[in-house]
Amino acid sequence: MIHAFHLLNDFSGSPKVLRQVLQGLAAEGHPVELHTSLSGRGFLSDIPGVGLRDNRYRFIQSVPRRLLLLLFSQVYVIVSGWKRVRATDTVYVNTLLPFGGAILGWLCGARVIYHLHETSVNPWMFKQFLLFWVRVCATEVIYVSDFLAEEEPLNKSRHVIWNAIPEDFSLRAAAHLRRRTTVENVLMVASLKRYKGVDEYVALADACPEFHFELVVNAAPADIAAYFGHRRLPGNLIVFPAQQDVHPFYRRADVVVNLSRPDEWVETFGLTALEGMVYGLPVIVPPAGGIAEIVPVGYAGYHIDGRNTERLAGRLREWRSNPDRYRKHGAGAREQAGQFTESRFLERILAIVQAGKTSEQRKTVQMLESM
Structure with missing residues (x-):
């Protein structure tokens, strides 16, 4: 049995990646149980072949109350899962936050795999505090980039x-590729947080009245109204x-930006x-981190x-005035995106899980032979 743990089921990046992992594991015949929030819908809802268990967490605006709820949630995970996790199981912890799943797996003697997305x-x-439990509980760690592995080195x-990119996403993108002749529409998809560059994106739109800007945020309309006031x-x-x-x-966009x-x-x-690169869209990203x-x-x-509004505007206008360069960068973006196939990703994830299973089987055989 594989027990996966993720704190908040929403439409952000880390649950989207976890959905790919769980779909791949279930398709290979692994029994999978997912412990996550069931207070709303997200990418982790309705995954074929994956059982769901509520971790009793939900997002609330108050930071102190949110922290208390997080702690309660992780204690609940440990208590409710105590008789469900066995030493022969694999615990898969997605991001640093659901540390209760890691503690549960460690206490039960199970293999604990951390999939780290953030620093x-x-x-x-x-x-x-969160890294402490990785050091104590993790059997091994998966990093999403070389940058993260270097930033958070762990003796594991x-x-x-x-x-x-999920295969179905790539297929839908391929079916709607279009030859773009001019740069008019700019897109950013992000969480509704200041550190995600939301305010910088507004400033960029204000500085470039000749372009059309769309901002998709992982938030409800009420939260958007509260943020912008x-x-x-x-x-x-x-x-x-x-x-x-x-x-x-993405179909409407000509350029995708990330201004974190x-x-x-x-x-x-x-x-x-x-995702923008899969659509053949040039992108502007921060100069640091795994995204670079x-x-x-x-x-x-x-x-x-993202705080250099003048330079951002200059690159947008450069692409608009130089269609050949824009098309060259768009073609390069799509070619680069071809390296990030779902089949290659799942092959490596499954190899890690299967290697652990084989090791567990050897231990079982050795134990039986010694009896």
Whole structure:
């Protein structure tokens, strides 16, 4: 049995990646049980062949109350799963946050695999608390980029496996590729957080009235209204709430940007940039982190600090005035995206899980032979 743990089921990047992992494991015949929040829908809802168990967590705005709920949730996971996890099982912990699953697996003598997506966890003491449980409980660690592996070195068996685009996403993108003759529409898909560059994106839209900007945030309409309050948004910017299907946005877009602040939130991979590249769209990403690894400068786009509005605007206008360069970067982006296939990603994940299973089987045989 594989027990997977993820804190919040929503439409952000890490649950999207976990869905790919669990679908692949279930398709290979592995029994899988997922412990996550069932308070709302997200990418982890309705995965064929995967059982669901509620971790009793939900997102709330108040940070102190959210932290208390997180702690309660992880204690609940340990207590409720105590008789469900066996030493022969594999525990798969997605991100640093669901540490209760790791403790449960460790206490039960199970193999514990951490899949780490992030490094920018605040405050510092909370991050050290989470890393402590990785050091204590993990059998091995999967990193989403070389940058993350170097940023958070742990004395564990480690693997660097870049995220991948789901095959169905690639097929839908391939069916709607179009020859773009001009640059008009800019897209950013991000969480509704200041460190994600939301305010910088608004500033960029204000500075470039000749372009049309769309912002898709992983938040409800009420949260969007609360965030922007009575601010005047540029007339060429439209803000959309969380979307289960982002394909229509990529089809309309000519450029995709990620403006996360590199000194506050280092992007360890950058799935939305890769999704844009699958559509043949040049991208602009921060100059640091794992996201910079996947975007060759001058081939698939540029690395620019999102707070440099003048330089961002200059690159957009450059692509608009130089169609040949824009098409060259778009072709490079699509070619680069071809390296991140789901089949290659799942092959490596399954090899790790299967290697552990084989090891467990050997231990069982040795134990039986000694009796």
